[in-house]
Amino acid sequence: MKNKKLKEIVRQGYNKASQAYRTEDQNIEAQNKYLLWADMATAKLNDNDKILDLGCGCGLPFDRYLSKKYRITGVDISEEQIRRAKKYIQDATFICCDMSAIDFNESVFDAIVSLYALIHIPIGEQPLLFLKIHKWLKVNGIFLAIVGAVSWTGYEENWLEVSGVKMYWSHGDFDYYKKLYSKNGFTIISETFIPEGKNGHYLVLATKSV
Numbered sequence: 001m002k003n004k005k006l007k008e009i010v011r012q013g014y015n016k017a018s019q020a021y022r023t024e025d026q027n028i029e030a031q032n033k034y035l036l037w038a039d040m041a042t043a044k045l046n047d048n049d050k051i052l053d054l055g056c057g058c059g060l061p062f063d064r065y066l067s068k069k070y071r072i073t074g075v076d077i078s079e080e081q082i083r084r085a086k087k088y089i090q091d092a093t094f095i096c097c098d099m100s101a102i103d104f105n106e107s108v109f110d111a112i113v114s115l116y117a118l119i120h121i122p123i124g125e126q127p128l129l130f131l132k133i134h135k136w137l138k139v140n141g142i143f144l145a146i147v148g149a150v151s152w153t154g155y156e157e158n159w160l161e162v163s164g165v166k167m168y169w170s171h172g173d174f175d176y177y178k179k180l181y182s183k184n185g186f187t188i189i190s191e192t193f194i195p196e197g198k199n200g201h202y203l204v205l206a207t208k209s210v
Contacts, residue, residue, distance in 0.1 A: 003122045003124070003125065006122055006168050006170075007077060007098055007120075007121075007122075009155070009166055009167065009168040010077060010078075010120045010167065010168055011077045011078055011079075012165075012166075013159055013165050013166060013167040013168075014057070014076075014077070014078035014080065014081050015078050015079060015080040015081075016080075016162060016164075016165045017159060017160050017162045017165045017167075018057075018058060018078065018080045018081055018084060020160040020161070020162050021057070021160060022057055022058050022060050024060065024088070031061045034061050034062045034065075034115070035061060035062075035065055037062070037113075037115065037144065037203065038062055038065050038066050038113075040144060040190075040205055041111050041113050041142055041144040041205070042066065042069070042070065042111065042142075044142070045070065045110055045111060045142070046110075047069050047070070048069075048070065048071055049070050049071070049110035049111065050070070050071045050073070050108060050109045050110050050111075051066060051070045051071070051072050051073070051109060051110065051111045051112070051113065052073050052074075052075070052104070052108075052109045052111070052112045052113070052136065053072060053073070053074040053075070053112075053113050053114070054075050054099040054112065054113070054114040054117055054118070054133075055075070055076055055077075055099060055114050055115065055116070055117020055118070055120070056074030056075060056076050056081070056082075056085060056094065057076055057078075057081045057085070057117075058081050058084035058085050058088065059074060059084070059085035059088055059089045059092070059094070060084075060088060062113070062115065063085065063089055063092055064088055064089050067089050067091045067092045068091075071092075072089075072091075072092035072093065073092070073093045073094075073095065073109075074092060074093070074094045074095070075094075075095045075097055075099050075102055076094070076095075076096060076097075076099075076117075077096070077097065077098050077099070078096070079096050082094050082095070082096040099114075099117065099121070099129065100121055100125045100128070100129045100132075103132065104136045105136075106135050106136070107135075107136070107137065107138045107139070108136050108138075109136050109137055109138065109141060110137075110138055110141050110142070111137075111141055111142040111143070111144070112133050112136060112137055112141070112142070112143050112144075112145075113143075113144045113145065114144075114145040114146070115144075115145070115146050116146050116201070117146075118145055118146070118147060118171070119146065119147065119148055119169050119170065119171040119201070120167075120168060120169060120170070121170065122153075122170050123153060123170045123171060123172055126171075126172075126180070127180060127183075127184075130180050130181070130184045130186075131184055133184075134184045134185050134186065134208055137208040138208070139208055139210075140207055140208060140209075141207065141208045142205070142206075142207055143186060143204075143205075143206045143207070143208065144203070144204070144205050144206075145203075145204055145206075146194070146201045146202065146203050146204075147171060147172075147174070147177040147201065147202050147204055148171030148172055148173060148174065148176070148177065148201060148202070149173065149174050149193060149199055149200050149201050149202050150173050150174075150199050151171065151172050151173040151176065152169065152170075152171060152199075153169065153170040153171070154168075154169060155167065155168050155169075156169075174191075174202050177202070177204070181204070181206055185208060185209055185210040186206040186207065186208060186209060187206060187207050187209040188204060188205070188206045189205045189206060189207060190204070190205045191203070191204050191205075192204075
């Protein structure tokens with residue numbers, strides 16, 4: 001029950017602050033960053049390969065860019081984010097669901113991405129989610145994700161300076177995630193620190209090795 005309440009904070013936060021988080025006319029620098037990450041995830045993919053985006057948000061700019069060449073399935077807990085994604089991107093499938101509750105068949109996707117989303121899942125649920133991601137990926141499939149650099153669980157009031165909007169995060173430090181990748185059959189290809197404020201996150205490119 002506690003985790004449901006925490007996820008409800010995330011759901012409501014993104015419902016209320018969707019436009020503040022991502023606008024249609026996002027600045028070029030921020031947009032280029034996401035497109036660079038998209039190219040990282042798809043460097044070895046073929047046209048029409050299947051990509052799962054966990055925590056897809058409104059689909060901008062990542063899924064709109066990828067949907068031109070690949071078959072995209074996006075999952076997000078926020079109804080407003082999914083509503084916007086369906087509006088902006090017709091050539092993709094978007095599902096409103098808690099990413100840790102959804103399930104797919106084994107070896108369905110050629111790549112799975114999750115940008116600034118895993119860190120909203122209560123840390124106690126993350127090991128099982130990593131196990132499921134491994135199941136959903138094909139052998140040698142790509143897993144691109146942003147994970148924590150330092151261990152922290154907490155809240156922010158008036159998130160994105162939107163009055164009354166609360167947001168929740170939960171993540172371990174990077175050593176925790178390196179062990180999680182290894183334990184669940186992933187091989188890390190690259191790790192890039194992304195500074196943010198006084199700390200930051202890690203962008204991790206990995207492959208399903210077994």
